[in-house]
Amino acid sequence: MHELSIAMNILEIVTQTCREQGYQRVDSVSVRIGRASGVMTEALNFAFECARSGTVADQARIVIEEVPVGGHCRDCGKGFQVDEAFVFACPLCGGTAFQITSGHELELAELEVDDEG
Amino acid sequence: MKVKVVKKILEANDRIAENNRKALRDKGVFCINLMSAPGAGKTTLLSRTITALKGRFRFGVIEGDIQGTHDAEVISALGVPVIQINTEGACHLDANMISDMLPEMPLDDLDVLVIENVGNLVCPAEFDVGENAKVMLLSLSEGDDKPLKYPLMFQKSEALIVNKMDLLPHLDVDIEKIRGDVKALNPELRLFEVSCRKGDGLDPWYTWLSERIKR
Ligand SMILES: Nc1nc2c(ncn2[C@@H]2O[C@H](COP(=O)(O)OP(=O)(O)OP(=O)(O)O)[C@@H](O)[C@H]2O)c(=O)[nH]1
Ligand SMILES: [Mg+2]
Ligand SMILES: [Zn+2]
Numbered sequence: 001m002h003e004l005s006i007a008m009n010i011l012e013i014v015t016q017t018c019r020e021q022g023y024q025r026v027d028s029v030s031v032r033i034g035r036a037s038g039v040m041t042e043a044l045n046f047a048f049e050c051a052r053s054g055t056v057a058d059q060a061r062i063v064i065e066e067v068p069v070g071g072h073c074r075d076c077g078k079g080f081q082v083d084e085a086f087v088f089a090c091p092l093c094g095g096t097a098f099q100i101t102s103g104h105e106l107e108l109a110e111l112e113v114d115d116e117g
Numbered sequence: 118m119k120v121k122v123v124k125k126i127l128e129a130n131d132r133i134a135e136n137n138r139k140a141l142r143d144k145g146v147f148c149i150n151l152m153s154a155p156g157a158g159k160t161t162l163l164s165r166t167i168t169a170l171k172g173r174f175r176f177g178v179i180e181g182d183i184q185g186t187h188d189a190e191v192i193s194a195l196g197v198p199v200i201q202i203n204t205e206g207a208c209h210l211d212a213n214m215i216s217d218m219l220p221e222m223p224l225d226d227l228d229v230l231v232i233e234n235v236g237n238l239v240c241p242a243e244f245d246v247g248e249n250a251k252v253m254l255l256s257l258s259e260g261d262d263k264p265l266k267y268p269l270m271f272q273k274s275e276a277l278i279v280n281k282m283d284l285l286p287h288l289d290v291d292i293e294k295i296r297g298d299v300k301a302l303n304p305e306l307r308l309f310e311v312s313c314r315k316g317d318g319l320d321p322w323y324t325w326l327s328e329r330i331k332r
Contacts, residue, residue: 002209002240009126017122031126038239038269086268088301106126106243112119 006039006106007047010062011055013108018056023113026057030110034067036085036103041066060112069103130244134212137219137247144224146177147330148232150248152270154263155236157256158280160188161313163231167195169323174228174330179218181210181235188233198223209240212247229330238263242270250329256281261291264298271299275329276307278322283312 014029029048033039041064048062070081075095081102082091090098125131141148151159160180167176178199180189189201200218202210210232222230232248234241238259242251253274255263258281264271271277277299285292292310299306307325311318 002207002243005207005209005211005240005244006126009129012129013122013124013126017120021120023120036269036272038243038267086265086272086302108122108124108126110119111122115118 003039003043003047004051006044007051007062010048010108011051011057014057014060014111015055017111018113021113021115023056023111023115025114026060026111027114028061028063028112029057029108030063030065030112032065032067032105032107032109034069034103034105036069036100037106039106065109067102067105069100071098071100071102073098127244130212133216134245134247137212137215138249140219141224141230141247141249144227146224146227146230148230148248148250150232150234150241150246150251151254152234152241152251152274153236153254153256154238154259157236157254157259158278158313159233159236159254160191162254162278162280162311163233164191164195165313165316165319166323166326167192167197169319170327171195171197173327175226177222177224177227177230179210179215179222179230179232181214181233183208183235198227204235208235208237209244210234210246211244215246238267238270242273250275252276252278254278254280255295257284257288257290257292261294261298264295264302268302271302271306274303274306276309276322276325279308279310280313282310282318283315 014026052058068081071087072079073090073095074097076093078092080091089096153159176197178192180201182188183204186201189199192199200221202214232246251274253270309322
C-alpha cells in the first residue's frame with residue numbers, strides 16, 4: 001500500500017520540475033526501483049494511475065526499471081547479481097565478505113515532456 | 118523531449134526526517150521507531166518497557182494507527198504524554214506526520230520518544246521518520262518464513278524482539294530457522310526472545326535499550 005505514497009512523491013517531484021522548467025505536459029515518467037526496496041512494481045503502476053489525475057502528468061505512463069540486487073565480493077574480488085531480494089553469500093565463491101551495491105534504489109530517472117505547450 | 122531528472126523519490130521525506138532528528142537532538146530526546154506486523158505486540162511491549170524504565174527515563178509516545186485511539190488510551194493510562202495519529206488508510210507513518218506532531222509534544226520534559234508505527238511488515242521500513250533507532254517485533258505466531266519473505270525491515274532494524282515465545286510449544290514454528298535467517302539477513306541485528314504477556318526475557322532488552330538511549 002505504500003506504493004501510493006511513493007507515487008505521490010514521484011508526482012510531487014515531477015510537478016515541481018515542470019513548474020520550474022515550464023514544461024506543459026508529461027508523456028512518461030521513468031523510475032528505477034530496486035528489487036530490495038520493498039516496492040511492488042504492479043502496485044506502483046496502479047497507484048500511479050490513480051494518483052496522476054489533475055496533475056501535469058495526467059496522461060503520463062510510468063516506466064519502471066527494476067534494479068536487481070547486486071554486490072561486490074571482497075573474497076573473490078568480483079561483482080555479482082542475484083534474483084532474490086537478499087544475499088546471504090557471494091554466488092560466485094560462497095564468501096560472506098561482500099557489500100551490497102544495488103537493489104535499494106527508489107529513484108526518478110527521466111521524464112518525457114512536451115515543451116511546446 | 119527527454120529530460121534526465123535523477124532524484125531520490127523519497128528525498129522530501131528524508132529531508133523532513135533529518136529536520137525531525139535535529140529538532141529532537143537539540144532537545145536531548147532519543148527517538149525509537151517501533152515497527153511490526155499488526156498485533157505482534159508493540160503496544161504490550163511498550164507498556165511493559167515504560168513501566169520498567171520510567172524511573173530512569175521520561176517517555177513520550179506517538180501512536181500511529183489507521184483508525185482508533187485504543188493504543189493511545191493504553192499508554193496514556195501509564196501517565197506518559199501520548200499523541201494519536203490516525204493515518205486514515207495510509208499503512209505507515211511518514212516524516213511529515215511526525216513533524217506536524219512534534220510541537221504538540223513536551224520535548225523539554227522527555228528523554229525518549231517512542232513512535233509506534235502502523236502495524237505493517239513492509240511499508241514502515243521504507244520511511245525514515247527521524248528516529249535514532251528502528252526496533253522491530255516479530256511474533257512467533259506469524260511463522261518462521263517471514264524474515265525471508267519480508268527482508269527489508271529485518272535489514273533496517275537495530276534490534277529484533279521475537280515476541281510471544283510462550284506460544285512456542287503450541288505452534289509449528291522453527292525458532293532455529295528464524296534465528297539463522299535473521300542472522301544471515303542482518304549480522305548486526307540484536308535479537309531478544311521474549312514473552313510480553315508473561316514478562317519473560319525482557320531484562321536483556323531493557324539493558325540494551327537503556328545503554329542505547331544513553332549512548
Ligand atoms: N500469547 C501472547 N500474546 C501476546 C503477547 N504479547 C502480546 N500479546 C497479545 O497480542 C495481541 C496484540 O498485542 P498488541 O500489543 O496490541 O499488538 P500491536 O503490535 O500493538 O498491535 P497493532 O498496534 O494493532 O498493530 C494482544 O491480544 C496481546 O495481549 C505474548 O507475549 N504472548
Ligand atoms: Mg499497538
Ligand atoms: Zn566471491
